[in-house]
Amino acid sequence: MKFGVVVNEGPYTHQASDSAYQFTKAALAKGHEITRVFFYHDGVNNGTRLTVPPQDDRNIQKNWTELGKEHDLDLVVCIAAAQRRGILDENEAKRQGKDADNIAEGFRISGLGQLIEAGIMSDRLVTFGD
Amino acid sequence: MSILHTVNKSPFQKDDLKSCLAHANEGDAVLMIEDGVYGAIAGTAASQDISNAKAGVYVLGADLAARGIAQDKVAEGISVVGYDGFVDLATEHSAVNSWL
Amino acid sequence: MQEETIKKFMYMNRKAPYGTIYALEALEVVLIGAAFDQDVSLAFLDDGVFQLVEGQDTDGIGVKNFSPAFRALGDYDVTKLFVEKESLEERGLSPDDLMELVWEDEDDDWAEKPSIRIVTRDELKSILGDQDVILSF
Structure with a gap:
């Protein structure tokens, strides 16, 4: 079965991203397909490579990047939400005249249409948030 | 058609579980996750709502x-x-x- | 992706505006999603009914008033806004306290019709049970 996953909260403050990660892993382990993981609202903050959590804690961004690499996941950060919160890739940084970008490996920035498309493409859309 | 509902807030702090149960149809499932799992404890102010539920009720063990x-x-x-x-x-x- | 796939999309609106960004960013999804030609409905229940209250004035809080964007929904063919009667009553509201939102029915000589449909909790319950995709924010 095809699952789309939506993450609406940032890392660490709220459990949403951790829950989404565990769910995604469990779905993959059962042989399901993950069509896309879409990060919206503060969820876009999962996609910055600049976080430095304590060594004895999990690194949520890295967890997603590694799971993404292992299973070829489409990790999409919403552009409208990302712009508000300062999550940029190289192109966006250039376009907006900013001096840096911070998108993490394996994530890409794209439009809200990708969320609707995930709903259309997937048999189930599962949302994690506050 | 049936729905899986998830609830992630404590019922002692927020009304989400109550609202979810009020909108769940027979044959649906309600799964408590994150802080929602506090709603699964026996003998609480939330217990009556759950025992009246027509939907199947589940709780996430890890949480x-x-x-x-x-x-x-x-x-x-x-x-x-x-x-x-x-x-x-x-x-x-x-x-x-x-x-x- | 099969282009002919038409799914029933339901947007759940359960949060009040301004205190958090969820209501605004949910509306942004609805507006973008309208381009996808799906069967779209919005549910307003619990504190979500506060999003539709007439007379919002955000000048004093320095935040953009996004409520006028609800009036544009009809032009995007988003014409089914289900508002739960019990949620209104619990909050001391009546349908008269809400914005007047309309859409033009091209099959009926462009007659203006109300987009807001007041439904009971039981009616909303069965509407929710009939959806293919439920988006929550």
């Missing part, structure tokens, strides 16, 4: 354990599931409604 809630504290009629059970519930129902 119970994380919060120090032993499984024998879980109210009768609520099934404890793992993340794999969460995935199965999502496949068994035709859509998922997260009560955020």
